[in-house]
Amino acid sequence: MSKKEDLEKIAEEIKNCEECKRSKFGLPVPGEGSPNAKIMFLGEAPGINESKIGKPFVGKSGKFLNKLLESIGIKREEVFITSPVKYYPGKRAPTNEEISHGMVHTWKQIEIINPKIIVLLGNVAIKGTLGKNYKISEIHGKPIKKDGRIYFPTFHPSAARRFPKIRKLVEEDFKKLKKIINNLS
Numbered sequence: 468m469s470k471k472e473d474l475e476k477i478a479e480e481i482k483n484c485e486e487c488k489r490s491k492f493g494l495p496v497p498g499e500g501s502p503n504a505k506i507m508f509l510g511e512a513p514g515i516n517e518s519k520i521g522k523p524f525v526g527k528s529g530k531f532l533n534k535l536l537e538s539i540g541i542k543r544e545e546v547f548i549t550s551p552v553k554y555y556p557g558k559r560a561p562t563n564e565e566i567s568h569g570m571v572h573t574w575k576q577i578e579i580i581n582p583k584i585i586v587l588l589g590n591v592a593i594k595g596t597l598g599k600n601y602k603i604s605e606i607h608g609k610p611i612k613k614d615g616r617i618y619f620p621t622f623h624p625s626a627a628r629r630f631p632k633i634r635k636l637v638e639e640d641f642k643k644l645k646k647i648i649n650n651l652s
């Protein structure tokens with residue numbers, strides 16, 4: 468099977484996952500993008516807009532993410548975008564259980580895509596991939612090498628959109644990300 472077919476299989480698993488469906492809000496959001504992406508973006512959990520159409524980052528945070536990508540010359544189609552949690556949990560942060568469960572699907576996607584860099588957009592993505600002993604305020608903008616990949620933590624676009632200080636930090640982090648991407652072999 469091709470990477471595209473493998474990803475479609477995981478997307479089907481996510482859409483039919485009883486555990487994920489417990490949250491009962493709208494459609495599941497498996498993620499989208501290139502099966503051959505060198506860069507993968509992990510958010511938090513879909514919001515109400517995403518769960519209406521089953522696509523990631525289509526609301527206000529998505530528009531902000533698009534601008535950030537554009538600012539460093541990256542096209543959305545060339546990366547893969549998803550979130551650790553695949554269903555809208557409602558107006559609350561995802562629980563640790565929801566994150567661990569969603570990561571079972573997400574690790575499968577990571578394994579198939581095999582990206583060189585995983586950009587961690589906020590605490591949920593950091594917790595899901597690196598564990599809970601990291602403070603975003605200390606590690607944002609600093610690449611972490613682990614298991615043959617680079618994990619690049621920064622803040623979630625929704626925080627960047629709302630708080631000018633965080634927006635500045637994220638914009639600086641994206642410039643650092645661009646340099647790392649340019650140096651990829």
Ligand code: URA
Binds near residue numbers: 509514517522525529
């Ligand atoms: N925020 C996320 O973390 N993921 C989405 O898909 C949309 C908003």
